[in-house]
Amino acid sequence: MKVTMVGISGSGKTAYMSALYETLGDAGQNEAGFYIAPRSVQQFDKAILSVGDFSRFSLADKLKWPDGTQQTTVWPFTVYHNSRPVTYFDWIDYRGGILTEITDTTDTQESPDMVRSEITDLASHIELSNAVILVADAFVLTYYPNIKEARHRSGARRIHEIFTTYSRIYPNRNLIFVIMLTKADTVDARWKTDNYAPLIERGLEVFNQMVSLQKQNPSWEGCIVPVSAVGEGNVHRSVTPTEDVKHPFRSEDKIVGFPQPVNAEHVLFYCLGQTLKQMREEASKSIRQREKELSEILKKAGLVNKIWSLIMRKPDAESIARAILEEKNKDYEILSQFETHIEPLLGKAMERVRQIK
Numbered sequence: 439m440k441v442t443m444v445g446i447s448g449s450g451k452t453a454y455m456s457a458l459y460e461t462l463g464d465a466g467q468n469e470a471g472f473y474i475a476p477r478s479v480q481q482f483d484k485a486i487l488s489v490g491d492f493s494r495f496s497l498a499d500k501l502k503w504p505d506g507t508q509q510t511t512v513w514p515f516t517v518y519h520n521s522r523p524v525t526y527f528d529w530i531d532y533r534g535g536i537l538t539e540i541t542d543t544t545d546t547q548e549s550p551d552m553v554r555s556e557i558t559d560l561a562s563h564i565e566l567s568n569a570v571i572l573v574a575d576a577f578v579l580t581y582y583p584n585i586k587e588a589r590h591r592s593g594a595r596r597i598h599e600i601f602t603t604y605s606r607i608y609p610n611r612n613l614i615f616v617i618m619l620t621k622a623d624t625v626d627a628r629w630k631t632d633n634y635a636p637l638i639e640r641g642l643e644v645f646n647q648m649v650s651l652q653k654q655n656p657s658w659e660g661c662i663v664p665v666s667a668v669g670e671g672n673v674h675r676s677v678t679p680t681e682d683v684k685h686p687f688r689s690e691d692k693i694v695g696f697p698q699p700v701n702a703e704h705v706l707f708y709c710l711g712q713t714l715k716q717m718r719e720e721a722s723k724s725i726r727q728r729e730k731e732l733s734e735i736l737k738k739a740g741l742v743n744k745i746w747s748l749i750m751r752k753p754d755a756e757s758i759a760r761a762i763l764e765e766k767n768k769d770y771e772i773l774s775q776f777e778t779h780i781e782p783l784l785g786k787a788m789e790r791v792r793q794i795k
């Protein structure tokens with residue numbers, strides 16, 4: 439299965455990957471017995487090398503943030519429970535700049551062709567994803583009192599444009615989404631009371647369009663959760679207002695304590711657990727029936743608007759349907775062996791996420 443993170447540059451996508459490494463990257467560290475490792479060939483030496491690649495994201499090793507992402511990276515992972523595979527997933531990390539360039543190609547350093555192909559690439563990943571993580575900086579959400587400004591500055595507005603279009607083009611697709619409010623350690627104490635309840639309310643207000651899209655699409659499942667890659671008190675943040683209306687403040691986060699991520703695994707477990715659950719429901723249908731439903735849905739995919747006409751190659755519904763089906767059928771084959779893990783994964787996720795109903 440595929441999970442894609444969508445969020446503007448600086449929203450904290452790659453840092454979240456570090457948080458996952460600290461929380462789940464190291465077998466034997468967590469009492470629940472779940473861990474993740476890069477999926478590689480079955481050779482010991484290659485496997486060790488790929489573990490090394492993943493550990494480069496460690497915040498605790500270097501006490502330094504990961505660099506800004508220059509190009510899309512796709513990470514194939516396996517989830518283990520007590521050394522036995524639970525499920526597989528591909529993790530997609532973007533250069534967040536593309537999101538702003540979808541509608542504003544004057545804002546870019548890259549050539550227009552390059553940007554177009556990156557956008558096409560992003561769109562395909564979203565189309566093929568079982569779950570998407572919508573990433574927004576909690577500090578930004580709370581910094582601007584004006585809700586429209588918060589929507590704009592946090593990237594929520596761009597995200598709304600993408601998923602409004604998605605919902606129109608794919609009126610019957612299942613979608614699992616997590617609204618992930620990053621850098622939760624940096625918001626003022628009044629947003630943190632009662633397990634971040636005020637911050638979560640703010641997040642739901644900013645992402646109001648996702649909430650109403652979910653109401654229109656009964657097969658969508660969404661939740662919202664604050665996360666931090668470092669935890670309370672482990673970062674000194676300085677915020678300097680600028681005179682520049684485009685970027686009203688500059689911030690710097692210096693890691694000063696041992697990073698202890700908050701709620702990192704809950705986001706991933708929600709995505710994986712809900713996807714497996716959905717698959718379990720669909721797997722009970724015959725392959726024929728699934729194939730028919732899917733291609734009917736995709737044949738309706740005719741509508742285009744500004745974003746999507748840019749993103750989609752002549753929408754060849756047929757080949758998209760094929761790709762999704764092949765991926766799905768592969769997933770169904772391995773599903774049976776993972777079925778017993780659905781409840782534990784979701785049980786863990788539900789301890790911290792707020793479901794959107």
Ligand SMILES: Nc1nc2c(ncn2[C@@H]2O[C@H](COP(=O)(O)OP(=O)(O)OP(=O)(O)O)[C@@H](O)[C@H]2O)c(=O)[nH]1
Pocket residue numbers: 445446447448449450451452453454503504505506507508532533534535620621622623624665666667668669673675690691
């Ligand atoms: N205090 C605090 N700062 C964070 C946290 N996560 C990210 N940051 C800060 O935000 C910066 C940007 O985070 P990244 O993860 O690189 O952002 P990104 O979304 O990957 O950005 P692009 O790669 O440009 O798309 C980091 O360098 C940190 O300074 C967090 O949990 N707490």
Ligand SMILES: [Mg+2]
Pocket residue numbers: 451452453505506507531532533534
């Ligand atoms: Mg990044």
